Amino acid sequence: MHLRTPAIVLAVRAHGEHGAIVRALTPDDGVRPGYVRGGHGRTLRPVLQPANTILGEWRARTEDALPSLTVELIASRAALYAEPLAAAALDWATALTAAALPEAQPYPQVHAALAAVIDAVEAAPGARGWAVALVRYELLLLAELGFGLDLSECVATGATGDLAYVSPKSGGAVSRAAAVGYEARLLRCPPFLREGGAAEWDAILDGLALTGHFLERDLLHGRAADPLSARNRLVERMKRALS
Structure with missing residues (x-):
């Protein structure tokens, strides 16, 4: 599975010491969860603020696996x-x-x-x-x-x-x-x-x-x-x- 699209951050949950599981709403593919490496760290935490708009890229080997997610900030509402x-x-x-x-x-x-x-x-x-x-x-x-x-x-x-x-x-x-x-x-x-x-x-x-x-x-x-x-x-x- 590979998806690259803008999305609105909805929810962020810490996972492990530094990672985060993020759920974001995309325009055409609904709510998509993904694991963001370092998502709970100082650099990415402001990017993953709920209501922010991001450019997300989801990748997974199978449809059933939790995808990895990389993010770029499009619009901050901080x-x-x-x-x-x-x-x-x-x-x-x-x-x-x-x-x-x-x-x-x-x-x-x-x-x-x-x-x-x-x-x-x-x-x-x-x-x-x-x-x-x-x-x-x-x-x-x-x-x-x-x-x-x-x-x-x-x-x-x-x-x-x-x-x-x-x-x-x-x-x-x-x-x-x-x-x-x-x-x-x-x-x-x-x-x-x-x-x-x-x-x-x-x-x-x-x-x-x-x-x-x-x-x-x-x-x-x-x-x-x-x-x-x-x-x-x-x-x-x-x-x-x-x-």
Whole structure:
């Protein structure tokens, strides 16, 4: 196996005294793991920061063997880790992607969307500049893995207007009229998820609560649930920034 392509670093785990096992998301070949000799050393550790873009070269004698991986830095996001909210966003987005996606299956839309989220954080480290993109990324990831929400019409009446809620069981939208008396049992659906555009903080937090429910229920089980702590830190930092 031989693959040479740009990739986004998702996760790095020390292996042995100086090596590291790296998982990175490629544009056309999905998540690819590889062993980086010296990856835990002083020289390569900054290159292998999650959210960095690298040029990776994977080589293995067989498809079943863990490939060796050599890396060159294309774009560093190290400066963003000095900003607590930006750092929390990058930690969560990369950890979620590493935990949710199976290896070696192409997800070009996910790669493009993750790159767009990282670019948004880089362009405007303040959360208002990227939080909407992050919620939409979570929604896309659910859809790409077969757990998409249906926000096109009311699951109860078929109405297509005033869809203010989502059923936590079916993932279908619910109109305001159909939700009367059941509001406390439903998840709020912020308008930006259907109409696009920017959003106020309360709508952003509603979006995070919505996608968080389905991520935890449908994708992040067992060991894959570990990244939820990174998401909790992100949401708490957002709330503190508002207070």
